[in-house]
Amino acid sequence: MGRLTEAVAAGGGASEARSAGSPPAPLPLSSTSPGCAAAMASSEEDGTNGGASEASEEREAVGKRRRLGLLATVWLTFYNIAMTAGWLVLAIAMVRFYMEKGTHKGLYKSIQKTLKFFQTFALLEIVHCLIGIVPTSVLVAGVQVSSRIFMVWLVTHSIKPIQNEESVVLFLVAWTVTEITRYSFYTFSLLDHLPYFIKWARYNFFIILYPVGVAGELLTIYAALPYVKKTGMFSIRLPNKYNVSFDYYYFLLITMASYIPLFPQLYFHMLRQRRKVLHGEVIVEKDD
């Protein structure tokens, strides 16, 4: 459970706690809190130990809804249903395209509008964290969402010659399967009817899909490099009246390099969430 939602439970709302000038009551920090070191205590709760675990899950869900508040719950339910539907539409369009054409060439062009709309809509995830209606850290959500927005708008949309690369299909498939699972997980959780296989899929698929998606993204950026170098797109050369220069080619190289420190953090974050949700590990974290 995140600090902010716990604060709502403890003090009637994070904003109240803040405006009263007093910090929220001391709370165990979640794995979603940035800048923390984790210590784990394990308790077996893998979804197979029957009534007791079901009852405690139900209590947890009711408590969670109370903490969230009606408006936030209604909004998040709507948001998650819309996103599940959007990514399902995308999946169906991709399968249909491939079955009809028998090639991936032209696939991106045929689904780009839906992809851009729903991936851009996901910027709201950063807003959800900022206003505290979901406990995810702004940093984790920010890195995840901004890297996707970057891939969609500044790479695949802007650099037409790479749109038919196989690597584009790689990240499209990884994103699509992930998002259908993730948003349906959130929806069913909010509605209090989470099938175990969706929970299982949410916290297992990523083990393969994350590296696959990252490989697709990196190979796509790599494929874009010669074109970017040749055209000098999005680059600003000296001399100019502002005396600034920017080279998109080097920016892409730096972005690729930034996956090395950033991706493991997201991956380990998901592994921690997996241990927490599937194996009932209680993650108690201390500030650094």
Ligand SMILES: CCCCCCCCCCCCC[C@@H](O)CC(=O)SCCNC(=O)CCNC(=O)[C@H](O)C(C)(C)COP(=O)(O)OP(=O)(O)OC[C@H]1O[C@@H](n2cnc3c(N)ncnc32)[C@H](O)[C@@H]1OP(=O)(O)O
């Ligand atoms: C400008 C240039 C930028 C360049 C940057 C370069 C960066 C390079 C590194 C980045 C690499 C990213 C690559 C990536 O794009 C590749 C792929 O995605 S491939 C596909 C596989 N990917 C995944 O599996 C990750 C999918 N993404 C996520 O899971 C999330 O975005 C993430 C933020 C990573 C994790 O989510 P979260 O921390 O929220 O975990 P949980 O799902 O377990 O949720 C925790 C609690 O929050 C509640 N929650 C969250 N969102 C909602 C919601 N919408 N509705 C309701 N509830 C929500 C959730 O229920 C949990 O609550 P509780 O703890 O109370 O149970």
